[in-house]
Amino acid sequence: MDILVLAGGTGSRLWPRSRRTKPKQFLPLLSNRTMLQETVDRVRPLIEEGRVFVVTGSDYEELIREQLSDIPRNNVILEPSGRGTASAIGLAAIHMRRSAPDAVMAVLSADHLILRNEAFRQALQAAEVAAREGYLVTLGVKPSFANTGYGYIQCGELITEAHNHKIHRVQRFAEKPDQDTAERYLAKGNYFWNAGIFVWQTKTFLDAIGRHMPELRNQLNQVQASFGKSRYHDTLAHVWENVENITVDYGIMERAPNVAVVPVDIGWSDVGDWHTLTTLMSDDDSANVVIGPHVEVDTKSTLIYSDSGRMIATIGLDGFLVVDTGDALLIAPRDRAQDVKKIVDQLRTEGRNDVL
DSSP states (O other), X not given: OEEEEEOOOOOGGXXXXXXXXXXXXXXXXXXXXXXXXXXHHTTGGGSOTTOEEEEEEGGGHHHHHHHTTTSOGGGEEEESSOOXXXXXXXXXXXXXXXXXXXXXXXXXXXXXXXXXHHHHHHHHHHHHHHHTTTOEEEEEEOOSSOOSSSOEEEEEEEEEEETTEEEEEEEEEEOXXXXXXXXXXXXXXXXXXXXXXXXXXHHHHHHHHHXXXXXXXXXXXXXXXXXXXXXXXXXXXXXXXXXXXXXXXIIIITTOSOEEEEEEOSOXXXXXXXXXXXXXXXXXXXXXXXXXXXXXXXXXXXXXXESSOOOEEEESOBSEEEEEOSSOEEEEEXXXXXXXXXXXXXXXHTXXXXXX
């Protein structure tokens, strides 16, 4: 099995800790290893040496080579600009096929948390079985609550079982639901969170691009024709200007007939915002999570995060986020954590690149 790690995200909802120059996948948020390093660490038992690939933007090339110093230089695949996951995975696929035409590739995000690593590896092995039968496979995470922030996957008929996991046809993909719909999905028991983890044969995926996104396949063919030639970078840059910006879910998975899902319970989280991160960290007797110097009076259920060295004092806070990075300070109710992206958008509009 080959591993492809998508490492181009910006992690804007974890601002001001996550920045454009060093987004969350390159940060040690929950251990002394960065999220990128943890992503690769958990799959190393499954793969041969040299079979980890990373696709990202050129801004992050140096960080990747620093944090994953053992992967071959040519295994870091650079996009000229972000154009969605369909094109990113497609670009990586044509590179990966050069050395292993019939390989199965697992596509992972660099910024996800998985607590049950052995169960995750077994799920990937189960997905590999279906992938070798020609399926485009996704992992569906068993929902722990009626989350309205994720898309869902509805399981259909059972295909087979492998490595202690059942493999089903996907009946349908569902958009992020409202609260009532999410609760209905949870009650039904056959809806799972769409975690954006995929397994397929490289050839199967490229064939699917040809059927469902023929323009992208033609563009990838142009790039592929320039492999090993001096015009490669110019060709890639020229082609990429016209590549459609679309996710692999919309572009391929929701259109293809040969899609399967492996339901899993692996302790997964996308660590998408400060509230989510807070729930994953150890708290004190007042349900506060404290990183850095802090003194408090009547403060509870609050995150205090400081890497500036400054003392933070709080009085009467209940359910807040206080994040201090020295050059920026975020204060918000925990239940408004998703709105941090609005701050980032506003700073971008105002041209405040110094704090982005």
